Amino acid sequence: MGNIKIGLLQFFTLTVLFELGTALVVNLGMESDKDAWISILLGNLMGLIVFAGYAYLYKKFPNLPLTAYIRQLFGKYVGSVISIAYIVLFLNLAGRDLRDGGSMLVMATMHRTPLFIISMLMILSSAYVLHKGVEVLTRTSLVFAVLVILIGLFCSSMLMFSGSINLNRLLPVFENGINPVLSSVLHQNYMFPFGEMICFTMLMPYLNNVKKGPWVIAAGMFVSGILLSLTMVLNISVLGTDIVKRSPLPLMPTISKISISDFIQRVDILIVMVLIIGVFFKLSVFFAAALIGISELFKIPYRRMVYPVALIILFSSILNARSFTEHIEEGGKLLYTVFPFFMVLIPLLLIIITAIRSHSSPPRSG
Amino acid sequence: MQSKRLFFIGSLLPCLMIILSLTGCWDSVELNRRAIVSGVAIDRGPTDEEKYVLSFQVIIADEISGENARGASPVVVYKGSGRTMFEALANASRQTARFLSLGHIRVIIISEKFAREGIKDMMDVFERESETRLSSYIFISKGQPAIESLTTMTAFGKIPANDLVEKLQTTSKQYGYNYRMEVDDIVRGIQLPGGGPIVNGVMVIGGDQQGSNDSLKDIKPKAILRVTDLAAFKEDKLKGWLQGDEAVGTSLIKNEITQIPEVVSIGENEYVSFIVYLSQVHIHAEAKDPEHPIITIYISEQAGLEESPNALDLTDPKVVNNLSELLEQNIKDKLHAAVSAARSLKSDYLGFGEAVERENPRGWKQVKDHWDSIFATCEIKFDVDIVVRHTDMRNNSFQFNNIR
Numbered sequence: 001m002g003n004i005k006i007g008l009l010q011f012f013t014l015t016v017l018f019e020l021g022t023a024l025v026v027n028l029g030m031e032s033d034k035d036a037w038i039s040i041l042l043g044n045l046m047g048l049i050v051f052a053g054y055a056y057l058y059k060k061f062p063n064l065p066l067t068a069y070i071r072q073l074f075g076k077y078v079g080s081v082i083s084i085a086y087i088v089l090f091l092n093l094a095g096r097d098l099r100d101g102g103s104m105l106v107m108a109t110m111h112r113t114p115l116f117i118i119s120m121l122m123i124l125s126s127a128y129v130l131h132k133g134v135e136v137l138t139r140t141s142l143v144f145a146v147l148v149i150l151i152g153l154f155c156s157s158m159l160m161f162s163g164s165i166n167l168n169r170l171l172p173v174f175e176n177g178i179n180p181v182l183s184s185v186l187h188q189n190y191m192f193p194f195g196e197m198i199c200f201t202m203l204m205p206y207l208n209n210v211k212k213g214p215w216v217i218a219a220g221m222f223v224s225g226i227l228l229s230l231t232m233v234l235n236i237s238v239l240g241t242d243i244v245k246r247s248p249l250p251l252m253p254t255i256s257k258i259s260i261s262d263f264i265q266r267v268d269i270l271i272v273m274v275l276i277i278g279v280f281f282k283l284s285v286f287f288a289a290a291l292i293g294i295s296e297l298f299k300i301p302y303r304r305m306v307y308p309v310a311l312i313i314l315f316s317s318i319l320n321a322r323s324f325t326e327h328i329e330e331g332g333k334l335l336y337t338v339f340p341f342f343m344v345l346i347p348l349l350l351i352i353i354t355a356i357r358s359h360s361s362p363p364r365s366g
Numbered sequence: 367m368q369s370k371r372l373f374f375i376g377s378l379l380p381c382l383m384i385i386l387s388l389t390g391c392w393d394s395v396e397l398n399r400r401a402i403v404s405g406v407a408i409d410r411g412p413t414d415e416e417k418y419v420l421s422f423q424v425i426i427a428d429e430i431s432g433e434n435a436r437g438a439s440p441v442v443v444y445k446g447s448g449r450t451m452f453e454a455l456a457n458a459s460r461q462t463a464r465f466l467s468l469g470h471i472r473v474i475i476i477s478e479k480f481a482r483e484g485i486k487d488m489m490d491v492f493e494r495e496s497e498t499r500l501s502s503y504i505f506i507s508k509g510q511p512a513i514e515s516l517t518t519m520t521a522f523g524k525i526p527a528n529d530l531v532e533k534l535q536t537t538s539k540q541y542g543y544n545y546r547m548e549v550d551d552i553v554r555g556i557q558l559p560g561g562g563p564i565v566n567g568v569m570v571i572g573g574d575q576q577g578s579n580d581s582l583k584d585i586k587p588k589a590i591l592r593v594t595d596l597a598a599f600k601e602d603k604l605k606g607w608l609q610g611d612e613a614v615g616t617s618l619i620k621n622e623i624t625q626i627p628e629v630v631s632i633g634e635n636e637y638v639s640f641i642v643y644l645s646q647v648h649i650h651a652e653a654k655d656p657e658h659p660i661i662t663i664y665i666s667e668q669a670g671l672e673e674s675p676n677a678l679d680l681t682d683p684k685v686v687n688n689l690s691e692l693l694e695q696n697i698k699d700k701l702h703a704a705v706s707a708a709r710s711l712k713s714d715y716l717g718f719g720e721a722v723e724r725e726n727p728r729g730w731k732q733v734k735d736h737w738d739s740i741f742a743t744c745e746i747k748f749d750v751d752i753v754v755r756h757t758d759m760r761n762n763s764f765q766f767n768n769i770r
Binding site (some may be wrong): 107108109110111112113114117118121124168170172175176239240241243253256257259265266269 | 386390391392440469493496499500548550553554557720723724725727
């Protein structure tokens with residue numbers, strides 16, 4: 001385990017890409033209409049608070065992934081059951097993201113290509129990178145983060161120059177009071193994408209700096225929250241609330257409005273690129289988290305499980321829903337029924353137990 | 367044993383790689399199998415069975431450039447009809463030798479007859495279809511079947527749809543009240559509470575043979591495609607046409623004017639012409655009492671004096687100031703005309719309701735349902751501020767000397 005160490009910058013970019021992932025292209029937080037950007041910011045704040053809890057656990061067990069200290073704290077049997085539940089959660093999340101990405105690609109560009117083929121290619125590339133190791137994944141993220149940021153800068157400046165932005169469409173703020181915003185935050189925004197940071201508890205033992213590590217990841221979350229919020233502001237101010245709410249991928253039509261003297265136009269294919277990059281990293285991080293969990297729990301070498309796990313993810317992603325509508329509906333429900341249990345409740349229990357333990361027993365050396 | 371296994375894997379792997387990369391060809395359509403659609407016209411068919419009659423203006427790439435040009439028409443129009451838009455599109459494919467590629471549609475022209483019946487059903491496919499872009503321009507064919515506008519040869523450029531787009535862009539920059547209206551503008555417009563979208567009109571002036579290259583052989587083309595008045599909608603139904611002052615005022619309130627010529631009368635048959643530009647508009651609603659909102663339209667503009675064939679002393683700042691006051695009055699008249707036109711069409715396409723909503727969202731909810739009656743009677747104020755920045759390359763006209 002502990003022999004691989006990954007730098008802070010790589011972790012920062014991995015966090016940013018993980019958070020942007022699919023969230024950048026979907027209509028995030030549109031339950032609160034015009035105020036979606038506010039609910040994203042609030043969700044970001046709540047996500048940071050939740051992450052502070054994960055960071056606390058990491059500080060207490062800097063060399064152990066989540067599944068390991070669960071067993072230390074809950075005991076061998078209960079702990080193992082919960083660990084397996086977490087592994088299943090990570091596999092499910094990876095499958096969901098794979099399905100998200102595959103369906104979106106099919107909807108947006110490749111209409112006649114079977115979903116299975118697209119999903120297979122995506123999971124294969126992800127499995128290949130993970131076969132090379134987690135540190136390769138993080139270094140890849142550094143390269144792609146630069147690309148995504150360049151695309152983002154290009155697209156937003158072009159949108160500004162093409163004059164399609166009308167900030168009046170964001171007004172009035174809090175049209176229906178603050179309640180829709182809060183309900184959107186509670187239903188979706190603190191969980192997706194910020195609560196999903198739970199899988200970083202599996203990767204954090206690889207951090208090469210215990211002190212600064214959590215801060216860097218938190219900074220990554222904060223930056224990506226701001227970016228997501230800005231993207232939503234762009235979407236709404238270009239297309240208007242109604243169109244954004246009705247599009248599964250609002251960023252594509254937003255970007256397709258770019259037209260600079262009939263010369264720079266039709267750049268929406270860049271968004272497809274961002275989508276593929278985002279899905280790849282999101283999928284790979286969940287995939288890696290599940291792999292680390294399995295190898296740690298069952299003492300199986302990490303590389304031997306890469307391809308079996310890839311198969312599980314692939315088939316669960318295909319079998320989990322018949323249509324995209326069903327898939328999205330199910331995802332929306334999971335966000336406020338199942339996920340809070342894993343992402344808030346169990347970590348909270350862990351924190352309480354850790355705090356009581358470290359308070360009652362004398363501090364151990366190291 | 368070991369080497370045999372290696373050989374097996376070594377030969378399987380390239381095969382697998384090739385198969386994997388071939389999956390990228392699933393959706394491929396080669397360029398020589400594509401026909402690029404540059405414009406679509408939508409007409410109302412006679413029966414509900416063929417409600418939508420779609421005409422596609424397809425570019426013949428060989429005729430645009432290339433050695434294979436036969437001197438034939440550079441574009442061809444194909445027609446298809448059906449109960450839905452998509453059926454009509456599929457229907458048209460029976461006549462085309464290639465796949466119709468919808469990604470480059472520049473203009474969508476809807477016939478006036480259809481527009482009076484309602485356009486909301488046809489907008490969905492343009493939004494939903496992933497190949498079409500939101501940036502196609504929408505037009506209403508004034509008093510003619512929409513197909514007429516697609517079957518007219520144009521002098522500039524070989525593709526009539528592109529020519530129409532350029533005409534719109536030119537007029538919106540130079541003279542007119544027409545401005546870019548794209549698919550999403552119309553979709554938002556239809557949902558404007560109590561209002562509707564504004565759409566450019568287009569029409570063909572002139573007679574027969576418009577669809578032949580011969581039409582262009584004379585110096586005076588037999589038929590000319592031109593951008594005309596603004597079509598005003600209530601929800602998704604065409605209610606009336608705006609022209610002249612009404613149209614200018616409407617575009618001003620919508621803040622879509624780049625520059626317009628403005629003629630001020632200073633006496634009997636004596637006029638001074640200005641070019642008005644850098645228009646900035648702000649619509650403010652005072653809506654503490656949403657039943658009786660006061661809407662103020664603030665406009666600040668700059669003007670340049672372009673023509674003054676009279677004895678005015680333009681070196682005197684007072685004279686110029688007086689002129690700018692006259693100019694302000696002129697603009698106010700246009701805004702008045704626009705507002706009263708909107709009131710007579712009973713459609714708040716100017717977006718005053720939105721202004722009230724921005725100012726007082728709670729109050730707006732109470733008045734939303736009977737906004738029509740409030741819009742018809744509410745107080746509307748104009749606050750126009752125009753500065754005449756310069757008098758161009760001369761100050762006084764030479765007629766100034768003749769007087770003395």
